Amino acid sequence: KQEVTQIPAALSVPEGENLVLNCSFTDSAIYNLQWFRQDPGKGLTSLLLIQSSQREQTSGRLNASLDKSSGRSTLYIAASQPGDSATYLCAVRPPLTQGGSEKLVFGKGTKLTVNP
C-alpha cells in the first residue's frame, strides 16, 4: 500500500529565505506526483505536476523535483514571501495499469509560515 510522508509537519522561516519541502513515498511505481497548496478554510490548488518520466517542473519561484527510484520529491520555494504561508501537500498517483488510476494518495502536508 502506497504511503506518502511529508517532513517537517510545520516550518517557520523569515521572509526572503529559500526553502525546501520534502515528500517521500513508499512505492516507486507511480504515474505522476503533484504538489498542492491549501490555504486555511479553502480547497486545494495544484501547483506543479511531475510525470513519472520527468525529473522536475518549474513555475515562477517554485521548483519541484522527482527522484522516483528513491521515492522522493522536493518542492523548492525561492525568495519566500508572507503570501506563501499555507499548507503544502504532496500527492502521488498509481500507474494506469493498476486499478483506480485516478486515485491520489496524499501526504499530511507541511504547514509553512513565512514571517515578515
Added chain:
Amino acid sequence: DAGVIQSPRHEVTEMGQEVTLRCKPISGHNSLFWYRQTMMRGLELLIYFNNNVPIDDSGMPEDRFSAKMPNASFSTLKIQPSEPRDSAVYFCASSNGRGWETQYFGPGTRLLVL
C-alpha cells in the same frame, strides 16, 4: 468557470441525523471525487466516479456512507446516521478524466456532528 461548487459550506448536526453534502463539478469534467480531511488521517479519497459511474468506492468507511451521481453536473454524499467521528471537512474535486491532468477542488464542507 465558477469552479467546483459545494454546499453547504458548514453543517452542524446531531448524532443520528442524516447529512447530505452536494457537489457541482466543473462543466465538461467527467471524473468526480469525494475526499475527507481530518487532522489525524489527512486527506483520504472516499469514492470517485467516471462518466457518472462509481469506479472506486474502497475508501467509503462503512454502509452509513453513500454517494450518487445522477447526472454529469451533480453529486451527493450522504451519511445516515451520522456519528461524531464523521466530523471532518469533505471535499469534492473534478477532473477531465485524463490521467495526466490535475484535479480541481471545491472549497469543502465543514461538518460537525454533536
